[in-house]
Amino acid sequence: MVEIELKFQVPMIHRVDVSQVFHHKNAQSIRVQTQYYDTAERKLSAANVQLHLVLHANHWVQTLICEDAKHLGYLEHQVNLGETDAPHVDVSLHRGTPAGAILFEVLGDETQALTLQFETDIVRTLHNIEDQDSQIEVALEVGEIRTEKDYLPIYELRFELKTGSVNRLFSLVTDWVQRYELWLDIRCRAARGDQLQRRLKALPAIQACNPVLIKKLPAEIALREMIASCLQQILPNVAEMMTETNEAEHVHQARVGIRRLRSALRVFGHWSKQIDQTWELTLKTLFNQLGAIRDRDALEEKLLPKLRAAGASYVKLPVQIQPHQEEMQTSKDPSYTTLWLALIQFIQVPFDRQHQQHIDDNLTELVGAEIKHMHRQLLKDAESCLDLNDMMWHRMRKRLKRLRYCVEFISSLYDKKQVRQYLNALSPVQDILGQYNDVLIAEALFKQQVQHHPKAWFALGWLAAHREQLRLESASALQQLQHAKIFW
Numbered sequence: 001m002v003e004i005e006l007k008f009q010v011p012m013i014h015r016v017d018v019s020q021v022f023h024h025k026n027a028q029s030i031r032v033q034t035q036y037y038d039t040a041e042r043k044l045s046a047a048n049v050q051l052h053l054v055l056h057a058n059h060w061v062q063t064l065i066c067e068d069a070k071h072l073g074y075l076e077h078q079v080n081l082g083e084t085d086a087p088h089v090d091v092s093l094h095r096g097t098p099a100g101a102i103l104f105e106v107l108g109d110e111t112q113a114l115t116l117q118f119e120t121d122i123v124r125t126l127h128n129i130e131d132q133d134s135q136i137e138v139a140l141e142v143g144e145i146r147t148e149k150d151y152l153p154i155y156e157l158r159f160e161l162k163t164g165s166v167n168r169l170f171s172l173v174t175d176w177v178q179r180y181e182l183w184l185d186i187r188c189r190a191a192r193g194d195q196l197q198r199r200l201k202a203l204p205a206i207q208a209c210n211p212v213l214i215k216k217l218p219a220e221i222a223l224r225e226m227i228a229s230c231l232q233q234i235l236p237n238v239a240e241m242m243t244e245t246n247e248a249e250h251v252h253q254a255r256v257g258i259r260r261l262r263s264a265l266r267v268f269g270h271w272s273k274q275i276d277q278t279w280e281l282t283l284k285t286l287f288n289q290l291g292a293i294r295d296r297d298a299l300e301e302k303l304l305p306k307l308r309a310a311g312a313s314y315v316k317l318p319v320q321i322q323p324h325q326e327e328m329q330t331s332k333d334p335s336y337t338t339l340w341l342a343l344i345q346f347i348q349v350p351f352d353r354q355h356q357q358h359i360d361d362n363l364t365e366l367v368g369a370e371i372k373h374m375h376r377q378l379l380k381d382a383e384s385c386l387d388l389n390d391m392m393w394h395r396m397r398k399r400l401k402r403l404r405y406c407v408e409f410i411s412s413l414y415d416k417k418q419v420r421q422y423l424n425a426l427s428p429v430q431d432i433l434g435q436y437n438d439v440l441i442a443e444a445l446f447k448q449q450v451q452h453h454p455k456a457w458f459a460l461g462w463l464a465a466h467r468e469q470l471r472l473e474s475a476s477a478l479q480q481l482q483h484a485k486i487f488w
Contacts, residue, residue: 004348005074005160006173006341008182009242011332015155018180022140027127032056034122036193037089037114039107047106050190051114053087060087064094066102067188075099089114118147118193122154129172134164136172145193152196154189157182170345177337184337185239205249206236208260212412215364219271222363224347226264226409231343233257238340241331248297255294258287261343263405267370274346282339286331295441303438310462314455317445367410368488374403375486382478386471390440393474397433400426418487425484429477436470439463 010018033055038044044051048067053060060081067074077099081087091111094100104111122143129136139158144151157176161169176182187203195203209232211225234257240250262283269275296317307315381388381396388396404426411419443463450456 005158007185008157009185010155010157011181014180022125022127025127027125029123029125032122032124034120036117036190038117039110039113043106045190045194049103049106058083060084062093064099064103066099118145118197120145131168131172134168135162136169137162145196147197150196166348170341174338174341178334181334183242183332184340186235187239202240202245202247205253206233207253208233210408210411215413217363219366223268223271227343228347230257230261238331251290251294255287255290258283260405263402264409267406279339282335286336298438299442303442307459307462312459314453315459318448364413371407371488378403379482382481385475385478397437400430414487421485422487432470432474432477436474439467
């Protein structure tokens, strides 16, 4: 059985209030010490598998956890080792279990190569909530992750559905999010411990991973798989953006994930009656807020060096507040956490065929019709691209990206080689249109400064000429799309 657990970080200003909730409920507190094991090559961490020994009420428990990223849950198997002064890891104790099968597949012949990597020391305060026919465990966990040389403080809230309705769990959690401004953090403690042990500034940015679909899959389930793949990319990167050590790539990958999600909802969202139209509005707002940050990073990396090489003496962008502060404030808005919860709830609630949309189950025909429509739409834009204004060029670029992401979503239904050839045909067009968009953004920023910095006129002149060159190159690349070999 895949368990459902949701973990949140608590803002400093609400920690006293949260602690009081547990105090008034006379909640039980226990100390839990955990030792995390892995191979020298960190095979378990790479496979989202955790193996640890837990000291709980004078008893040692060996616990195996296999994260199920697709469903944002996990598989778990525990073995009570009893009271002992010298506990040791024995992987054979998990043999014959679903989680154990994953463990042995990951380890291969290295079942004896596990060593202690780091440990945690946590005071866990538990509060059980009976909500209608559901039982939900809420845990406040305060303590630290530590290695021989460093430590990381922990203050987290965890919600776990013990029995009852998934919907009741999400309803309760949403209330807590809005009351205490909690933000969702799906980064596992093992990953953060590994980060501490390796002394990494931040966890690596997570890139897109496409779903694996089959032809007879119900349309709504296929949509859920697409959304789940987007959340796998968005949520870890957003969590890293909450810290002061995040990198520009986290913002970039979060925006890519959001754009993929918006594409899935726009093109395939009509496959489910459960889609909330307000999701798109919230996603658009967040995407645009993060866009200003990402756009500046892209200009600094790619376009401004070209301006300097051309002899521009003034190539400074308008002053802004520290990027990480802006990212943190933007992403911590409770409305975004509420959105993530709604999307997780959508992919978690059991599928009910009686309430599904009346859609043909031939998934290949369904997605083929959608892709064919977007392809024709893009070719129509290409025919008159030189007559389009800047706003329409931007719309065409968004259509191209939407087509690319949707092709990637459904790529497992078709011949891999043919899909790759089609995507390769789209790639140069997307690259040139991206450069064109960067020029438009740069022009808007430099126009803000010419009154106080007259030298910025040189940059504007160079950008105008470069824009016309890219416009012609884009038109030529778009015309080549009519020769792209279709795969559907």
